Amino acid sequence: MSEQSGLRARKKARTHQAISDAAITLFLERGYERVSVAEVAAAAEVSKPTLFRYFPAKEDLVLDRIADHQDEAARVVRDRTPGQSPLTALHRHLHERLRARDPVSGLNDHPQVMAFHAMLYANPSLLARLVRYGARNEEALAGALSEAVSAEPSDPAPRLAATQIVNVLQVLARENWRKLSAGRTADEVHPEAVADADRAFGLLGGGLAERFG
Structure with missing residues (x-):
């Protein structure tokens, strides 16, 4: 350059x-x-x-704050250690994000982060834009999962798995934020957040383990 x-x-x-x-x-x-x-x-x-x-768009002025995490799940799958399954890599990554109190995990009680999430979750147009972000994440993750198992182009399994995984991550983050918005601290909620993540990935593994677990 x-x-x-x-x-x-x-x-x-x-x-x-x-x-x-x-x-x-x-x-x-x-x-x-x-x-x-x-x-x-x-x-x-x-x-x-x-x-x-x-x-x-105006909504992008808000969603820019999570743009760094765009396609993150796909990167985790592609960068996983040799012999590690995609689900295990994503599960461990979520534990790391919770431990780091990453705002994208919903487990960050800094007042400005809390206010940002309150604004995001309360506005229909922002939530609609968030869905579009999620759709792009699903597409990227589906590609990474397809590569991980050498799936045929016509195989719908990677896309179905990606949809489930991305939505589970979004639900977990919103649940963490909901608990914090009720007045609890991130340190108090952390053990529950970890348990919720383990339960969620256990459920995912029950249906996806044959191909991606």
Whole structure:
């Protein structure tokens, strides 16, 4: 990469982060529905067309905070240790995310993270966008599972398994957040979160172990 290309990339990254930070700050202060895209652009000191080049829809200003986890399940499957099954790799990864109090696991009681999840789960348009994110995760995971078992292109099993796994992970995260929103701490909920994860993967394994366990 040339020096000029590197400078452009860093400038784009700074602009992207500035827009994202401005949006989240305004949304959490005033509410997602009460903040316009024009107000976010003004706070980030960019034009609306510039904002839309980075974030095609208003909902993406929120979902950007979980974009780093896009296709994460697929990466876990592809990067698993030799001899480890896909389900075991995903199960262990979830334990790691819970132990680290990763916000994507729902087990993070920082006030700003709690407020972010409350905003996300309370807004129908954001939830609809989250479903689209989940669909992309399912597609990526299905591809990784298909590779893992050398499935034929016509075999529906990887896609069926991916749908179950991604939805289970989403349900577990939302259940963890629900417990925290009731006033409990992440440390208090952690043992239950681990037990719920073990139970969920036990159920998944009962149906998927023959191919992916």
